[in-house]
Amino acid sequence: MDIYHLHQGTAPLLVSLPHDGSALPDPIAARLTASARRTPDTDWHVSRLYDFARELGASILVPRYSRYVVDLNRPPDDTSLYPGQNTTGLCPVVQFSGEPVYLEGAQPDPAEIAARVDTYWRPYHDTLDAELQRIRGEHGRAVLWEGHSIRGTLPFLFDGALPELNLGTAAGASCTPALQQRLADVLAAQSEHTHVVNGRFKGGYITRHYGDPEIGVEAVQLEIAQHAYMDEVSFEYLPEKAAKLQRVIRALLEAALA
Numbered sequence: 001m002d003i004y005h006l007h008q009g010t011a012p013l014l015v016s017l018p019h020d021g022s023a024l025p026d027p028i029a030a031r032l033t034a035s036a037r038r039t040p041d042t043d044w045h046v047s048r049l050y051d052f053a054r055e056l057g058a059s060i061l062v063p064r065y066s067r068y069v070v071d072l073n074r075p076p077d078d079t080s081l082y083p084g085q086n087t088t089g090l091c092p093v094v095q096f097s098g099e100p101v102y103l104e105g106a107q108p109d110p111a112e113i114a115a116r117v118d119t120y121w122r123p124y125h126d127t128l129d130a131e132l133q134r135i136r137g138e139h140g141r142a143v144l145w146e147g148h149s150i151r152g153t154l155p156f157l158f159d160g161a162l163p164e165l166n167l168g169t170a171a172g173a174s175c176t177p178a179l180q181q182r183l184a185d186v187l188a189a190q191s192e193h194t195h196v197v198n199g200r201f202k203g204g205y206i207t208r209h210y211g212d213p214e215i216g217v218e219a220v221q222l223e224i225a226q227h228a229y230m231d232e233v234s235f236e237y238l239p240e241k242a243a244k245l246q247r248v249i250r251a252l253l254e255a256a257l258a
Contacts, residue, residue, distance in 0.1 A: 004063045004124050006131065011057030012139035013257055014131055015050050016206060017147045018072035018124065019043035021063040028069060031106035033099065039066045041096045043149045045230055045237045050147050052246055056253055058145075059131055063124055068092055068101055070116040072124050073146075073204035091116060098156040128210070136216055143179070143256045144219040146207050151232050152225035158200045165195040165248070166223035168203035174211025175218035182255040183220065190248050193228060220256065222249070 004021075022042045029037055047062045054060065063072060074090040091113045093101050102108075108116070128144075135142040152162045167183055169175045180197070187195040201223040203211070211219030226232050229242040 002064060003120055004061060004127060006127055007054065007060040008131070008134075009054065009057045009059040011059075011257060012135050012141050013053070013056065013058040013143045013145060013253065014128070014135060015053050015058050015060045015145045015147055015253075016128055017043065017046050017050065017060070017062045018206060019063075019067050019148060020047045021065045021067070021069075023065045024069065025065070031102055032068065033101065033103055035097075035099055036068060036095060036101045039068060040235075041067060041092075041150075042235075043147070044226060044235050045242075046147045046149050046224075048237060049149075049224075049229060049242060049246065050249070052250060053253060056250075056257065058253065059135065061124070061128055061131065063120075065120055070113075070120045072121060073148075073206050075205045075209070076117050076121060090121075094156075096151065096154050096157055128206070132210060132217055141216040142218070143175075144206070144210050144217065145253065145256060146203065146219065146221035147224075148201075148204075148221060149224040149226045149229075152227045162223075162225045163196045163199065164193040164225045164228040166199055166201045166225075167195065167197045168201050168207060168221040168223065169198060169219075170203045170208045170211060171198050174203055174207050174213070175220055176213045179218050179220070179256065182258060183252055186248070186251045186255050190251075192244055193248060218256075222252065 020043050022039045071090055091108050093107050095101055132142050169180050172180060184197050203221040207219045207221040229245045230237050
């Protein structure tokens with residue numbers, strides 16, 4: 001089963017896009033509400049946004065299936081990443097809007113969730129881990145870049161409007177201080193996009209789990225407010241806005257490789 005695509009690059013950089021997928025297996029789709037079948041909580045177009053990273057020699061890992069099947073950026077035991085705050089789980093039953101994902105009585109039970117972890121979650125993570133090990137073996141270091149996007153205003157998840165660029169390093173634990181500073185300097189040097197470091201989005205499971213600066217693996221998450229490059233209502237990609245944003249992302253990735 002084709003559940004992800006890995007492009008292997010030549011640089012010490014792996015771009016992981018765990019919420020880019022939007023496909024739904026038919027048996028699951030049949031149990032979703034009409035609004036959820038649109039998979040509105042997809043990180044729309046991030047693989048297109050990051051496609052230029054191939055030019056930098058980056059490896060890129062992209063899943064096929066929606067986070068509604070299983071959320072690749074949640075721990076397999078579904079421990080909350082943001083205790084005390086609204087969030088969505090390993091197999092989400094609530095949309096970012098607060099609406100239900102499933103028709104009444106159609107939510108997955110623990111056995112189905114475990115099966116989804118085995119079928120969809122573990123292969124992605126096995127590949128991600130193996131690629132990080134390959135990169136570190138070749139270069140002596142690896143940078144894992146977690147590319148994400150989300151609607152800029154979501155009252156169910158956060159108050160007010162989200163800054164356009166949200167850099168997360170697990171509050172400094174997932175990368176070296178030097179790397180965080182280089183990235184913060186890039187953000188400070190541009191004026192096109194509002195930004196924050198370790199704000200509401202500090203990094204999900206992948207950033208926190210794989211980032212280990214002591215062994216030469218640094219992990220960073222960039223959460224982008226979608227209106228910076230697309231229409232949040234129609235999900236249409238806006239090439240002119242995206243091109244401006246890509247210049248900033250390129251500078252960030254170049255700083256990560258420095």
